[in-house]
Amino acid sequence: MSDMTLDRTTLVGAAPPTAARRQHSVIPGFGLTLGLTLLWLSLIVLIPLAALFVKTAELSLEQIAAILTAQRTLNALKISFGLSLAAAAINLVFGAVIVWALVRYDFPGRRILDGLIDIPFALPTAVAGIALTTLYAENGWIGSLLAPLGIKVAFTPLGILVALVFIGLPFVVRTVQPVLEDLDHELEEAAATLGAGRWTTIRRVVLPAVLPAFLTGFALAFARAVGEYGSVIFIAGNLPNISEIAPLLIVIRLEEFRYADATTIAATMLVASFILLFIINGLQRWSQSRTGRTA
Template sequence: MAGAAPPPPAPRRRHGVIPGFGLTLGLTLLWLSLVVLIPLTALFLKTAELPPERIVAILTAPRTLNALKISFGLSLAAAAFNLVAGAVIVWALVRYEFPGRRVLDALIDIPFALPTAVAGIALTTLYAENGWIGSFLAPLGIKVAFTPLGIWVALVFIGLPFVVRTVQPVLEDLDHELEEAAATLGAGRLTTIRRVVLPAVLPAFLTGFALAFARAVGEYGSVIFIAGNLPNVSEIAPLLIVIRLEEFRYADATTIAATMLVAAFILLFVINGLQRWSESRTGRLG
């Protein structure tokens, strides 16, 4: 139509200062496919070749059920203990100054750096009946090494740093003025912790708990030395997978591995959900 103004030009797409999105995305997808997606897909495809009744028979075998119960049950118990112990340790590290605080803070990271086999040998040496700690427990009738209790001790050892390192930065960033304001308004210590501190750090605690639980479920190296590896008593699921492979029972191994992989995916979604919840809560509190 005559006299009509020309349409505004389409906005030009802004490019990043440093180009290369296509290349980096392609390399990322390639590496993820080679390292993660293809092996996991092959595992599921191998398991899918079995008839459903065969899969059910493998998973419902007493030895398999006991191994899964030990792995998941003791991992849950260890993560619950680490949640409580981690809360105490984090509170001491963040809120108090004392001699050796930096050393204690550094010691928390030892399970991250220590090879799992070394951790297993060290724990077995300590908690055996003639070990430094086990020799005091043996007269009381408490046997740790080569029992499910020993598995729990190993899982506590490797899972504690996940809770501490997840909660510590959140508690450090918590504004002390909120606690002072609560105290000014007449709130007691327990009320301040319950109404001010706990809501702010709860998502981090849940994330640390989930990470510790996920780490414990897949632990192998530190457990096999102290567990005793008795079938139906102290045998974990990852060890049973290795045993089935050594026996050339690949169907059993892949079925158990696929089951643990599904559990790992569920844990991954839970952890991601908790992290998003934690970020959203942190943003609202900020």
């Protein structure tokens, strides 16, 4: 009888499984905030992107293929994506060096240098383009030094690369910096105590911890570079098939009232960017899961 009473009490007092798993927030409003979030994202992101694909879908496959296989379009896409990947890779290397110096060493002017990293964030892109063009032109401060060596930066694809590196560097630095600051120094000391050298400690201790942040910074720098327009058009020269970027070609097609061409190129850039970012995010999740298993 006591067992039956105990079982009945236990069953009656126990909360239903769904109720037990339900957690109520102290501050209500989940439905309202979720609805506003979806509404805002739809108005700002989803609806414009959907309109882009709807406009492109009005064309036949033959028309789309003709637009994308045009030599000028292929060269513009190649320049935009190729130089964006190159700029992101350069920023990944030199951004890591800058972060290491800012986090691990204390030297005069460190705070000033740390603040200068954010200048591309605040500087208008047109101002950045004019400044870079002035510096790297053949009669500029830096361009005049490179001209005798046969190196021409302004009005060439190299100038585009310089501009993309300039605007993408802060994304790598600001993404990796907090992760490296939170990395426990005792892990490195323990590795050194066990006989690991400097490069072994970096490769086996530091790099696995900051690799997801590196991939995130690389993705952000790449995404920023692909869509850059203002700082590039001043230093690029904008020569068709030579130094013309895809965003500029889209603007030119719009000015020519060739809206089908513009939307097709834009949709292609969007799809290609999504694919590359998806691959990078997949590598990031793989790195995080691998780091978790190692830990």
